Structures are given as structure tokens and as C-alpha cells.
Amino acid sequence: MQDQLEIMHGSLSVKVPSKLFSGYDAKLDSAAAEEFKEILGSRYPWLSANSLDVLIETARKKYIETLDEETSGLSKVERLRRQGKLDSAKQQLRHNVERYPEDPDVWYALGKMLCETGRTEEGYEAFNRGRSLFRK
Structure with missing residues (x-):
């Protein structure tokens, strides 16, 4: 900042x-x-x-x-999460993934959100995508 x-x-x-x-x-x-x-x-x-x-x-x-x-939009996601607006946070994360497809932090945040909302398989896929980008 x-x-x-x-x-x-x-x-x-x-x-x-x-x-x-x-x-x-x-x-x-x-x-x-x-x-x-x-x-x-x-x-x-x-x-x-x-x-x-x-x-x-x-x-x-x-x-x-x-x-x-x-923060590639991750601070907005965190604000939405803290307000209890999980659907809006998830939607924002999907937007962030489209906007910053090469940012491993965005993929990690999406994976975390998906796992927290019971969509673990998709969450693990997002974690794996983020991990593969981090290794580049």
C-alpha cells in the first residue's frame, strides 16, 4: 500500500x-x-x-x-465473507479467477471458499490449479 x-x-x-x-x-x-x-x-x-x-x-x-x-480483489472477497455474504463472495472469486487466471492466491482463495461451503471436490481442483501456478 x-x-x-x-x-x-x-x-x-x-x-x-x-x-x-x-x-x-x-x-x-x-x-x-x-x-x-x-x-x-x-x-x-x-x-x-x-x-x-x-x-x-x-x-x-x-x-x-x-x-x-x-490484492487481485481478495480484500473485497474477505469483506463480503465477514459480512456473511458467502454467495456474493463466491461470485466475486469466480470473477477474480477470470480476471487474474495466473494468480495462485486467487485460486487458493476459491478453493478455500468452495471447501468451506461443502464443495470439496471443486475446492481441491482449485487448490491444485493454484499450486501448479505457484510452481511456475
């Missing part, structure tokens, strides 16, 4: 530290975010409290988007 996320707020470009967020769901470190908003507010006094909140939320979305790109 890059150290800073470049966010546009109107014509203003702001670099937001990615360390304000953590995990697959981009959990906000509230104390660090408040400190950062104070700094921004002092540099750009015309920004309202609401504008600063919008800027932080935009950075959070950018963090999630970047994380999804860097």
Missing part, C-alpha cells in the same frame, strides 16, 4: 496518509484522522468540518479501491 493517497477535493489536491486506515474494511483510526483534519483545517481554513469529513471518506474509498487492486 502506498504511504499517501492523493485525493481531489474540488480543485484542491490533498495527500492523505494511508496509515489512517487499516484492514480489509479500511477501519478509520479516529484519533489520527482528527489530528490530520486539524492540520488540514489550519492550512486551508475555508474547508468546513463537513468538507473535511467528505475528504476523509473519499480517502477511505480510495484506500479500499487501492487495496482491492493490490
